[in-house]
Amino acid sequence: MKPIIASYRLTRSVARRVALATLAASAIAWLAPSAASAQSVPAVTAVKGAESSAVVDEDTDTPYVPTPAEVVERMLQLAGVGAKDYLIDIGSGDGRIVLTAVAKFGARGHGIEIDPRLIKRSQDAARKMGIADRAQFLTQDLFDSDFSKATVISVYLLPKVMQLLTPKLAALAPGTRIVSHDYAMLADWGPDLALRMYVPNKPVGRDKHSTLMLWTVPAPVAGRWNFQLPKAQGGGRVELAIAQAYQVLSGKATIDGQPVDVTGLRIDGERMRFTLEPPGKDARLRHEFDGLVSGERVSGSAVFDGQPPTAASRWEAQRLR
Numbered sequence: 203m204k205p206i207i208a209s210y211r212l213t214r215s216v217a218r219r220v221a222l223a224t225l226a227a228s229a230i231a232w233l234a235p236s237a238a239s240a241q242s243v244p245a246v247t248a249v250k251g252a253e254s255s256a257v258v259d260e261d262t263d264t265p266y267v268p269t270p271a272e273v274v275e276r277m278l279q280l281a282g283v284g285a286k287d288y289l290i291d292i293g294s295g296d297g298r299i300v301l302t303a304v305a306k307f308g309a310r311g312h313g314i315e316i317d318p319r320l321i322k323r324s325q326d327a328a329r330k331m332g333i334a335d336r337a338q339f340l341t342q343d344l345f346d347s348d349f350s351k352a353t354v355i356s357v358y359l360l361p362k363v364m365q366l367l368t369p370k371l372a373a374l375a376p377g378t379r380i381v382s383h384d385y386a387m388l389a390d391w392g393p394d395l396a397l398r399m400y401v402p403n404k405p406v407g408r409d410k411h412s413t414l415m416l417w418t419v420p421a422p423v424a425g426r427w428n429f430q431l432p433k434a435q436g437g438g439r440v441e442l443a444i445a446q447a448y449q450v451l452s453g454k455a456t457i458d459g460q461p462v463d464v465t466g467l468r469i470d471g472e473r474m475r476f477t478l479e480p481p482g483k484d485a486r487l488r489h490e491f492d493g494l495v496s497g498e499r500v501s502g503s504a505v506f507d508g509q510p511p512t513a514a515s516r517w518e519a520q521r522l523r
């Protein structure tokens with residue numbers, strides 16, 4: 203019996219050498235998108251074969267299973283990929299997501315992939331398609347890679363890998379979109395959008411469906427913000443306390459110490475919106491704020507008392523330290 207190694211970090215370098223060959227046969231069971239199937243797989247398995255000390259961490263070594271072409275297109279549409287985007291496919295397989303993003307959606311990007319043979323295949327395809335200057339492929343381990351250049355990330359990776367990646371992806375620049383085939387982030391970061399599609403030629407799973415999910419990295423806005431209302435609105439001092447769990451916000455506010463309702467509080471990447479509804483006021487006379495977060499400041503425009511925005515409706519709040 204080979205030793206069981208619990209840490210993915212310890213097993214990765216060994217697993218890397220044997221994972222693709224040894225796991226190819228189990229790919230179908232592995233990537234069937236059901237929580238039940240994922241959970242039923244043992245965490246670590248000793249591998250019989252050429253490398254006597256080889257141990258594969260089945261939770262973190264995602265086998266190569268290509269995303270069907272129609273799913274690739276739908277993922278890129280869901281993420282709204284366009285000419286301004288830089289896409290990174292994490293575990294890029296034969297390169298199809300990056301190649302499609304570049305050739306059909308006008309983006310630039312690169313794939314990172316642990317298997318050099320798949321990297322070679324991807325690079326050859328990019329050259330043949332005449333897009334090698336905009337679609338690049340790097341032999342890299344996803345656990346050691348830098349994704350900071352991306353405006354869009356695509357993933358088709360096992361649940362455990364998704365969980366390990368969640369903190370790193372959540373720390374990317376606000377506004378970065380992440381699109382995943384079949385597997386979610388950590389449970390408390392639900393997708394902004396999810397859709398299920400019928401995929402008759404899907405190579406894995408019995409039900410021939412794929413689930414596509416989209417997240418946008420939210421700016422971190424938890425804390426206490428304050429600002430002054432314009433003189434025309436009484437010049438009161440607003441304090442807004444925000445609690446945040448990824449893109450889910452809740453807020454409490456006061457104007458000059460008097461509680462006011464906060465409604466419609468939301469964050470989309472760097473864009474924060476909310477409405478203050480002073481008690482007893484006509485609902486049309488509420489204050490609506492819409493701004494971009496930049497570190498400890500948020501600034502934008504506001505609709506005060508239901509009036510159309512003017513130059514005086516600029517608004518800026520500061521986070522209290």
Ligand SMILES: C[S@@+](CC[C@H](N)C(=O)[O-])C[C@H]1O[C@@H](n2cnc3c(N)ncnc32)[C@H](O)[C@@H]1O
Nearest residue numbers: 264266267268269293294295315316343344358
């Ligand atoms: C399910 S396939 C997805 C391929 C491609 N993204 C697609 O959707 O068609 C996952 C890929 O991740 C690669 N992979 C697995 N572990 C990796 C690691 N630690 N670093 C980089 N790539 C890895 C595999 O070799 C495989 O090609």
